[in-house]
Amino acid sequence: MxxxxxxxxxxxxxxxxxxxxxxxxxxxxGDDVHPMCDTFCRSSGKGGTSEAIAGVGACKVSGCSHNNHLECECSEISVGYRGEEIDCMNFESR
Ligand code: SF4
Ligand code: SF4
Incomplete structure (x- = not known):
């Protein structure tokens, strides 16, 4: 995988x-239910490095059809706004 x-x-x-x-x-x-980005943060400086392109290290949303043992089986995802929440846009309910 x-x-x-x-x-x-x-x-x-x-x-x-x-x-x-x-x-x-x-x-x-995610938390148990919502597919929000749990890594989102605001700080005074930039985080990460210019060379890094993030992967999904863990996903806690077991109710998503792409979730297998709390890991994401998609090849790629996008993240954006769903209403007020910052969410994985590839979430699909089982
Ligand atoms: S996916 Fe978007 S909201 Fe989440 S940590 Fe990365 S830049 Fe921030
Ligand atoms: S598509 Fe992947 S990262 Fe997004 S909610 Fe489903 S299992 Fe989690």
Whole structure:
């Protein structure tokens, strides 16, 4: 199983976001129910490194049809706004 890559992220005010890409090494998605980006943060400086393109290190949303033992089986995902929440846009309920 390959780690799902974060293809794009539209959350420009997250510290890990540089030009619509996530530059953390890996992110965590979700609590038990909601597919939000648990790695989102705002700080005064930028996070991550310019070379890194994030993968999905863990996903806690067992109710997503792409979730297998709390890992994501997609080859890539995107992250964006769903209402007020910052979510994995590839979430699909089982
Ligand atoms: S995927 Fe999450 S951690 Fe990465 S830039 Fe977007 S909101 Fe931030
Ligand atoms: S597609 Fe589903 S399993 Fe993959 S990160 Fe998004 S919510 Fe988690």
């Amino acid at each position: 390959e780690m799902a890559m974060v293809r794009e992220c539209e959350v420009g005010d997250c510290s890990y976001n540089w030009e619509h890409r996530c530059h953390a090494f890996a992110i965590t998605i």
